[in-house]
Amino acid sequence: MNEDTCYTLPLGPQHPALVEPEYLKVHLDGETIVDVEINLGFMHRGIEKALQQRTYQQDRFLIEKICGICSSIHTLTYCNTIEKLLDVEIPERAKYIRMIIAEFERIHSHMLWVGIAAYEIGFDTVFQMSWRDRELVMELLEDLSGNRVSYSMNTIGGVRRDISRTMTEKIRTTMDKIDSRLHHYIDVFVNDSTITKRTKGTGILKQKDAIRYSAVGPLARASGISCDIRKKAPYLLYDKVDFKEITHNTSDVESRAIVRLKELLESTKIIRQCLHLMPKGELSIKVPDIVPVGEAISRGEAPRGEIFYYARSDGTDKPYRIKIRTPTLANIHSLQPMLKGQQLADLPIIVASIDPCFSCTDRVTLLDTRTGISKTVDETYLKKL
Amino acid sequence: MLFEILVYPGILFLLIASIIYSGIMRKLAARMQNRIGPPIYQVVYDLIKLTGKENIRPKQAKTGFTLFPAIALASVLIAGILIPIHTKTISFTGDYIAIIYFLLFSSTALFIAGYASSNNLAIVGSIRGIVMVFAYELPFIISILVPILAFNLYSIQSFDTWLITRYPLAALSLFISILAKVEIPPFHIPNAHQELVGGYSVEFTGKRLALIELTTIVKTFVLILLMITLYLGGAQNIFILLIKSLAVLFALTVSRVLFARLRIEQALRFYWIFALIAAIDLIRVL
Numbered sequence: 001m002n003e004d005t006c007y008t009l010p011l012g013p014q015h016p017a018l019v020e021p022e023y024l025k026v027h028l029d030g031e032t033i034v035d036v037e038i039n040l041g042f043m044h045r046g047i048e049k050a051l052q053q054r055t056y057q058q059d060r061f062l063i064e065k066i067c068g069i070c071s072s073i074h075t076l077t078y079c080n081t082i083e084k085l086l087d088v089e090i091p092e093r094a095k096y097i098r099m100i101i102a103e104f105e106r107i108h109s110h111m112l113w114v115g116i117a118a119y120e121i122g123f124d125t126v127f128q129m130s131w132r133d134r135e136l137v138m139e140l141l142e143d144l145s146g147n148r149v150s151y152s153m154n155t156i157g158g159v160r161r162d163i164s165r166t167m168t169e170k171i172r173t174t175m176d177k178i179d180s181r182l183h184h185y186i187d188v189f190v191n192d193s194t195i196t197k198r199t200k201g202t203g204i205l206k207q208k209d210a211i212r213y214s215a216v217g218p219l220a221r222a223s224g225i226s227c228d229i230r231k232k233a234p235y236l237l238y239d240k241v242d243f244k245e246i247t248h249n250t251s252d253v254e255s256r257a258i259v260r261l262k263e264l265l266e267s268t269k270i271i272r273q274c275l276h277l278m279p280k281g282e283l284s285i286k287v288p289d290i291v292p293v294g295e296a297i298s299r300g301e302a303p304r305g306e307i308f309y310y311a312r313s314d315g316t317d318k319p320y321r322i323k324i325r326t327p328t329l330a331n332i333h334s335l336q337p338m339l340k341g342q343q344l345a346d347l348p349i350i351v352a353s354i355d356p357c358f359s360c361t362d363r364v365t366l367l368d369t370r371t372g373i374s375k376t377v378d379e380t381y382l383k384k385l
Numbered sequence: 386m387l388f389e390i391l392v393y394p395g396i397l398f399l400l401i402a403s404i405i406y407s408g409i410m411r412k413l414a415a416r417m418q419n420r421i422g423p424p425i426y427q428v429v430y431d432l433i434k435l436t437g438k439e440n441i442r443p444k445q446a447k448t449g450f451t452l453f454p455a456i457a458l459a460s461v462l463i464a465g466i467l468i469p470i471h472t473k474t475i476s477f478t479g480d481y482i483a484i485i486y487f488l489l490f491s492s493t494a495l496f497i498a499g500y501a502s503s504n505n506l507a508i509v510g511s512i513r514g515i516v517m518v519f520a521y522e523l524p525f526i527i528s529i530l531v532p533i534l535a536f537n538l539y540s541i542q543s544f545d546t547w548l549i550t551r552y553p554l555a556a557l558s559l560f561i562s563i564l565a566k567v568e569i570p571p572f573h574i575p576n577a578h579q580e581l582v583g584g585y586s587v588e589f590t591g592k593r594l595a596l597i598e599l600t601t602i603v604k605t606f607v608l609i610l611l612m613i614t615l616y617l618g619g620a621q622n623i624f625i626l627l628i629k630s631l632a633v634l635f636a637l638t639v640s641r642v643l644f645a646r647l648r649i650e651q652a653l654r655f656y657w658i659f660a661l662i663a664a665i666d667l668i669r670v671l
Contacts, residue, residue: 010505343650
């Protein structure tokens with residue numbers, strides 16, 4: 001690093017490339033990125049603490065608010081965890097409906113990502129188009145649940161709303177439309193020369209780096225690592241449906257786009273199979289409010305990667321501890337090897353290529369810079385505030 | 386004479402027409418992207434709103450901060466007056482050099498203003514802008530010189546013949562350099578707001594920001610006029626001017642919606658190739 005020519009550029013906390021407040025301190029030499037410091041913590045909301053003060057049923061609504069985009073997979077994994085604690089089996093129809101909603105969510109999340117990726121390389125038309133096509137799924141979700149963002153479909157013991165016969169037909173026709181649009185976007189991302197000029201060979205995360213920085217989700221799969229929880233540790237009825245895990249080996253931004261888009265083709269396949277396999281029956285079973293003493297974990301494949309829930313009960317109607325690990329927390333560290341040596345112009349697309357969701361990620365650790373002692377925030381500290 | 390300079394086809398006409406054209410461009414781009422888009426007079430609203438806003442001057446800003454946005458607008462208006470539409474307002478020997486100079490200076494003044502604001506993002510934007518000047522100015526100058534040298538002229542004039550058929554390569558490179566001069570995708574590199582927030586204009590607010598916006602808007606129209614005058618057979622009356630300029634505007638809008646932004650070194654390579662292509666026509670003329 002040449003000290004004379006280097007300068008720092010602040011990206012964030014407020015910045016058009018980052019929708020949420022996050023601070024990337026970029027050290028530059030000309031237009032080349034020398035180093036990046038990732039500073040988290042602008043959006044910490046203390047949700048894990050708040051979860052302990054509410055009952056299990058109330059927690060469901062708070063957990064829905066952790067992420068605006070993956071609101072269903074959060075409640076799904078939470079409900080799975082609590083159902084493990086309660087030791088109950090939910091009806092089969094409820095399982096299929098949960099899977100359908102989760103796949104809808106993946107479609108609208110990845111379509112959103114396609115738009116953002118195009119926006120970050122200054123291609124507004126693809127951004128507008130993909131968000132228009134995303135509306136197809138958003139409308140389905142609104143028809144099914146009444147909401148576009150927080151669907152509130154999952155509940156402990158099953159789901160809250162049914163998919164009617166007319167809805168089934170509507171979903172099938174919409175899936176066909178989405179398939180044709182997806183083929184178009186794959187074509188755009190593979191063949192459009194202005195896009196490939198910006199995406200091919202940028203932000204390379206080598207396979208061994210991906211393992212070392214424990215990347216998850218489409219980011220890891222784009223580096224050739226097979227890590228789909230739906231295949232590795234099937235939850236719900238993912239072992240009953242037939243789908244492929246998409247991996248790609250080129251490890252660059254283009255590879256991530258291709259993985260995400262091809263994954264959606266598998267998602268529509270899963271939804272069609274679920275509609276076909278879905279038996280008639282109950283939507284949910286009644287569960288007790290008091291959860292027996294014990295602890296349980298559950299994993300799920302969110303659009304951005306593996307999501308992890310840990311719950312511990314002390315025999316009351318409120319959880320003793322709930323720990324959440326979101327995929328962005330696992331992925332964000334891979335930004336450093338990806339960004340070093342790249343051009344400043346490629347920074348937004350590389351940051352966007354991990355599909356960051358910062359408010360899910362923020363954790364708090366207090367660090368005294370003089371003594372170097374770090375401590376986490378505990379209950380007494382929070383009560384003092 | 387004074388009427389021609391101040392009203393038609395001078396300053397007032399340039400300002401009003403370019404604001405309308407900018408609105409049309411936004412609406413066209415929106416329709417091409419399957420959006421409804423803002424109303425055509427939205428640009429007027431924006432500019433009026435900006436003039437009412439507070440003028441903030443950063444503490445570390447240098448002298449040029451206040452001055453150069455106004456200079457940029459003034460120089461682009463002078464360039465606009467020098468371009469003959471159907472009446473020839475002012476003419477003197479070598480006025481095409483003045484046009485090249487004032488158009489270049491309107492860009493450079495903005496970069497200086499950005500540099501004077503002493504913001505890192507603005508400085509990077511300004512440096513990028515200057516690098517882009519080295520990229521697009523050569524094909525731009527060559528494509529202006531081609532018709533002038535072809536007819537052995539001393540000053541610029543409106544050509545009644547469609548020179549685009551005779552010198553298509555030079556016309557194409559003029560069109561391509563217009564894209565970079567007014568920062569239309571794929572060459573909106575200096576103000577790439579995804580990485581540089583607003584580029585050189587990041588510290589500007591209120592009336593100064595309005596001046597900067599207006600400079601780009603007027604420059605688009607002036608360059609469209611230049612394209613018509615040199616290569617598209619000129620404008621004998623205002624209706625022909627309207628039709629031809631809307632056609633060029635449409636072409637610019639297509640480029641705006643069709644491409645992603647290039648990286649700066651890719652843009653440099655691109656423009657030097659186009660300089661070579663335009664040079665073929667220049668050699669034919671000589």
